[in-house]
Amino acid sequence: MNRRYRHFVAAAFSVAAVGALAPAAARADGQVTFVSQGGAYQEAQTKAILDPVAKQLGITVNQDSAPNAWPMIKSQGETGQAIWDVVDTPTSNCIRGGKQGLIAELDFSKLPNAAKLPKGYATAWSVPYEFYSSVLAFNRKTLGDKVPHSWADFWDVKKFPGRRALRNHPLATLEAALLADGVPRDKLYPLDVDRAFKKLEEIKPYITVWWTSGGQSAQLLHDGEVDMEMAWNGRVSALIKDGAPVGFTFNDGILQNTQLCILKHAPNMATAVRFVNAAIGPEVQAHLPLYIDYGPGNPAAFDTGIISPERAAQLPSAPDNAARQALMSYAWWQSPEGEAAEKRWLEFIQK
């Protein structure tokens, strides 16, 4: 028993030693720890972006995943001991983390691929990685030809009768309300919060479900439980692919994205910067939509010829589609006014 125990300890130590040495060996030719949100989305990235970038730079890309990265960003930033380098996370996390000193400010002279991004796409701490959109989706079977084409239509319960659903979250929902109230797409921010909630009160009695998860929104639309709703474009595309009688319009969509940021105490800072630049390169970005229904974060990807025009028409960040949508300002949502608006939400829902 005793001897066996000693063997066990020895074995455990040697495993630990190898574990400690291995990263050091890899570090010689550069490595980076990249974190995304897991699932089909991370698999698609691995094929489209992560593996090609690793090859291109001659580095090892270690992957981790966290559906909600914020608590980890916070603890790794506060203790000053980071194990992650680059995180793909909702832009609000990048901005909040940047303001709290948890995320490194980017030196754009080292990120040539970010130079031609459209205005408002990048922040001081992050660059856009992929785009999705909160679009207006509808059921063709129950509505027939009378489908809504804008949030103004969605709010018009007389002309477009039917059951409705919205997301149980202020983000994008307040924007939709203001668009319905006639605010031009490029003049949304700073949001007129009072006006938005007033407009939402108008539609509230006609909302059957305030959905909380993307899966729920898809189920509602698929089962015909609602006739029109706000949903993420990828969810609706998946239903269309399955042959469900549903559709959506990019018109009045709210263009949202997740971005890449680097932790302030990233153990492999120099490699991380190289990695971020390569990961938003037009070529690798253009491959992402070949595996999943998200648009490239870098619109230059549409000029590479890799994305067919038919495919581009389905993607939220294609220039033609982007022109019909409103770009979400995460900077506004992270401002004190934005945070106050978020806190009003629960009160509104409960009233």
Place this chain on the structure above:
Amino acid sequence: MAGSDAAMTMPGAALPSGADPAARYRRREQALMLLLASPAFLIILGLLLVPLGWLVWQSFQADGFTLQHYRRILAEPVYWNTFATTFRISGIVTLAALLLGYPLAYAAASAPPRRALVILALVIVPFWTSVLVRAYAWLILLQRSGLINSLLEGLGLSEQPLALVHNELGTIIATLHILLPFMVLPLYATMQKIPGDLLQAGASLGGRPLHVFWRVFLPLSLPGVLAGLTLVFVLCLGFYITPELMGGGRTIMVSMLVSRNVELYSQWGAASAVSVVLLLCVGLIFLAVGRLVPIERIVGTQ
């Protein structure tokens, strides 16, 4: 301790207490029991008491000690409304569970053993299915295009589909289904122990069945009723997935408020304070009920 007690009660004993073989044996046994219980104790300490302590500590924190999270619960109507909704739903579910569960438990307790087994199996089998699966099953039944509405429309009984789900009603139906076993099982356990002789005696003294039930059976089953009521009510207070899926986003219960505080607003202190208040409510309920019925009966060790 045991040894010194023995020495004190037997002042004339010749042997020193440590040498008393019985006391020594008892002490060894106690030490062994303690050792055997220690893994469970450590688990409870590590996984329950420490996090709970942390939760309480955190509910007083926001850049130093503060009562702001508790003050907010008192001041903001959102919190009041949520607690009111939660208690209302729990109350309705508990009463409905009693109305449905009592006859069921009675049937099981008075049936011959084999039929009782079948009745209990019907109660327990759904209990083994995941809460999530059951919520979706109810969606299939209750939603606009669901079985019940299609049936009603097919029979021409209703023209407009009924709003059975995505509201408080849907939440109550699905929660009731999930919690019914917690009512039936304690009721059955209590009813089974009521001697049949008593009912026979009542009948032989001229009591009609209803009278005997009312004067003999019902009072004897009351501890089970109270146990069932407490269990269902307390469990319902903490429900999360069911109201989330069945409530249409409008039916907000306390646990959802906790998750919103963490997920949306990263307000860990506020979330902790809400949890602590809910925990206190549950503690008070148990304390009040414990004065009527021993807690062991409710949680089913006896």
